[in-house]
Amino acid sequence: MRLHTLTLTGALDDLEFSLATAPGKGTLTLTVDLSRVSHPSPTTVAALLWIKRCATARGIAVAVRNASPDALHTLQHTGLLRLMAVEPPDAAR
Numbered sequence: 001m002r003l004h005t006l007t008l009t010g011a012l013d014d015l016e017f018s019l020a021t022a023p024g025k026g027t028l029t030l031t032v033d034l035s036r037v038s039h040p041s042p043t044t045v046a047a048l049l050w051i052k053r054c055a056t057a058r059g060i061a062v063a064v065r066n067a068s069p070d071a072l073h074t075l076q077h078t079g080l081l082r083l084m085a086v087e088p089p090d091a092a093r
Contacts, residue, residue: 028060031087035066040074048075052083063087 063085075081
């Protein structure tokens with residue numbers, strides 16, 4: 001899932017449907033690509049928290065990928081970094 005402001009509402013709607021229909025067995029990880037988020041807004045932080053809560057309720061882990069240093073700092077400052085794994089950046093970035 002690629003997250004950026006222009007598609008935030010649509011992405012959250014799609015994510016809600018995907019999480020509701022995700023199989024409940026096995027280890028699943030939802031990876032959120034933050035490559036288009038240079039400076040996370042409070043709305044972005046709230047969206048990530050909502051994503052984490054919805055995924056956790058369904059037994060799905062959440063990870064972020066391609067986060068800028070500022071995004072990582074914001075996630076750390078808000079406490080979200082403790083709740084999400086950080087995947088290595090894409091090689092083709």
